[in-house]
Amino acid sequence: MADLTGGMGVDACFFAQQFQRVTYVEAQPDLVALARRNFDVLGLRNINAIQAEAEIFLQQTADSFDLLYLDPSRRAARSRRVFQLADCRPDVPALRDKLLETAARVLVKTAPLLDLRLAATQLGPVARIWVVSVGQECKEVLYLLEKTAPPFEQVPIEALCIGPTTRSFRFTRAEENAASPVYSAPQHYLYEPDAAVLKAGAFKSFATRYGLGKLHPHTHLYTSTAYTPEVPGRVFEVEQVLKYDRKAVQKALPEGRAQVTARNFPDTVEKIRKKLGLEEGGDRYLFGATGATGRLLLICCRRALDITGAGPPSLHA
Secondary structure (H helix, E strand, O other), X not given: OEEOOOOOOHHHHHHOOOOOOEEEEEOOHHHHHHHHHHHHHOOOOOEEEEEOOHHXXXXXXXXXXXXXXXXXXXXXXXXXXXXXXXXXXXXXXXHHHHHHHHXXXXXXXXXXXXXXXXXXHHHOOEEEEEEEEEOOEEEEEEEEEEOOOOOHHHOOEEEEEEOOOOEEEEEOHHHXXXXXXXXOOOOOEEEEEOHHHHHHOOOHHHHHHHOOEEEEOOEEEEEEOOOOOOOOEEEEEEEEEEOOOHHHHHHHOOOOEEEEEEEOOOOOHHHHHXXXXXXXXXXXXXEEEEOOOOOEEEEEEEEEEOOOOOOOOOOOO
């Protein structure tokens, strides 16, 4: 394989553990020197380091590869941060045909802000997509290009949620479009999907896969009467559902503190805290959300389970 955006060589070091031969390509001579030193210290004898622009390497190489990997630079002139694929360097959409002439597969890592469908359209024949989160924060999206690929609706999309226990959710847009979740008022447990699941767009299929009720078509919170294991995300035990009213909330939370989240709610977290007179913190969680009937809800919870996979505690023992 070849890593065409070699940088410090960190990715190449890991690829070298899986591939017989790795070609590391980087344009900046100081980075090439550092990477060569790293490869030598780590005893990675199967990496060949080349100083070249990715575009020049592709034009000049006579080799064919099983995989090409690119993590395009997301900084333009004057260190301005960019996100669109055509603004990154190298410009992967412009190189697409040459990339697929040179390798059977091309793996591209992008910023998580890009829309998945738009990015897949620009990249071309995308065969698989991974959305990666670490500690419930979405970090990267990876697209696997092959010479032939299914329509976007049939492309497997996997939300990979990395934490103390790594979990994943795999689906297709066709499955998402066909899913018909049950809409429900908050029950005993409330589920907040991992950021990777939400970025991947698994809204309805998330509910049907785990047999959960969904609070509202546009409220991506889920609920069940009995605890459902293996859900990638945070789980809470519902204590009560409150009116969006300062007096009611202060009675339920006399300590005046809660960790507030807004999901499909007209006010921001800051406005909710100000209106209700709440400070941030404590062991209570308050979700502002729109319910199935369109009513505004404040769901008061305690944390019941996280992505570590430990069993739900008895909060009322």
